Amino acid sequence: MNAVIETHQLHKHFGNIRAINGLDLQVGQGEIYGLLGPNGSGKTTLIRLITGLLHPTDGRIIVLGQPMPHKGVLAQIGYMTQASALYEDLTIRENVAFFAAMCGGVSRQRVNEVIALVDLTDRANSLVRTLSGGMKQRASLACALVHSPRLLLLDEPTVGVDPQLRATFWAYFRRLADEGTTLIISSHAMDEAERCDRLGFIRRGKLLAEGTAVSLRQQSNTPTIEAAFLHFATMEQTENPSQGEANA
Numbered sequence: 001m002n003a004v005i006e007t008h009q010l011h012k013h014f015g016n017i018r019a020i021n022g023l024d025l026q027v028g029q030g031e032i033y034g035l036l037g038p039n040g041s042g043k044t045t046l047i048r049l050i051t052g053l054l055h056p057t058d059g060r061i062i063v064l065g066q067p068m069p070h071k072g073v074l075a076q077i078g079y080m081t082q083a084s085a086l087y088e089d090l091t092i093r094e095n096v097a098f099f100a101a102m103c104g105g106v107s108r109q110r111v112n113e114v115i116a117l118v119d120l121t122d123r124a125n126s127l128v129r130t131l132s133g134g135m136k137q138r139a140s141l142a143c144a145l146v147h148s149p150r151l152l153l154l155d156e157p158t159v160g161v162d163p164q165l166r167a168t169f170w171a172y173f174r175r176l177a178d179e180g181t182t183l184i185i186s187s188h189a190m191d192e193a194e195r196c197d198r199l200g201f202i203r204r205g206k207l208l209a210e211g212t213a214v215s216l217r218q219q220s221n222t223p224t225i226e227a228a229f230l231h232f233a234t235m236e237q238t239e240n241p242s243q244g245e246a247n248a
């Protein structure tokens with residue numbers, strides 16, 4: 001596999017909370033990798049470690065062939081945070097142009113292109129604070145995409161998004177992956193899992209299981225992804241009963 005992300009025995013502790021606890025991950029170019037786990041399982045921490053914004057307690061992270069943190073690689077990453085990172089008192093176009101300026105080398109035409117891609121051209125001059133939740137999500141995605149990143153990290157991008165917009169988002173994601181962009185998409189909504197090329201179940205900072213949605217259901221002999229997750233979680237709990245719920 002042509003790995004875009006590799007982590008080796010990654011650990012991130014906050015005091016006695018083991019947010020990431022010995023995690024090995026490999027994601028290949030052009031893959032849509034779904035990071036699936038409940039609240040508090042370590043999804044956001046893992047994504048922030050991959051960007052280099054957080055430093056690991058132990059272990060290694062290599063992104064696009066470079067150990068992180070790495071300034072050159074950071075410029076190749078698009079990151080859509082879980083909470084909106086938009087400036088409420090700027091317009092959509094100003095927000096996207098600001099992200100573009102921070103990355104450098106992005107044309108004005110590209111700014112307009114990503115605004116069109118997320119279908120906000122007719123609202124480009126509206127202040128962000130006047131937008132609906134779904135419009136804000138689309139504007140955030142435009143900011144994450146504007147510099148044509150090779151790796152896109154999307155932290156729960158479809159939370160609070162209506163079904164129609166969600167389908168639109170997934171169509172963008174698939175198109176980007178077909179063009180060679182690598183995507184990590186975190187979610188606690190198990191119903192989105194089927195749309196990913198590969199899934200990692202994360203719980204208590206560990207990968208419980210990995211594979212396609214079909215193979216995870218087959219391996220666990222369960223009918224749904226939710227049931228498969230519970231199966232692997234129960235197995236892990238049986239193998240490591242000492243870890244208890246303190247770190248759930």
Ligand SMILES: Nc1ncnc2c1ncn2[C@@H]1O[C@H](COP(=O)(O)OP(=O)(O)O)[C@@H](O)[C@H]1O
Pocket residue numbers: 014017018019037038039040041042043044045046247248
């Ligand atoms: N900056 C921080 N300081 C202390 N604890 C943190 C910090 N960030 C995350 N945690 C803890 O790490 C665990 C994983 O959190 P997080 O990565 O946000 O999970 P998720 O994104 O899956 O909901 C949680 O127990 C959370 O409280």
Ligand SMILES: [Mg+2]
Pocket residue numbers: 043044045082155
């Ligand atoms: Mg999170």
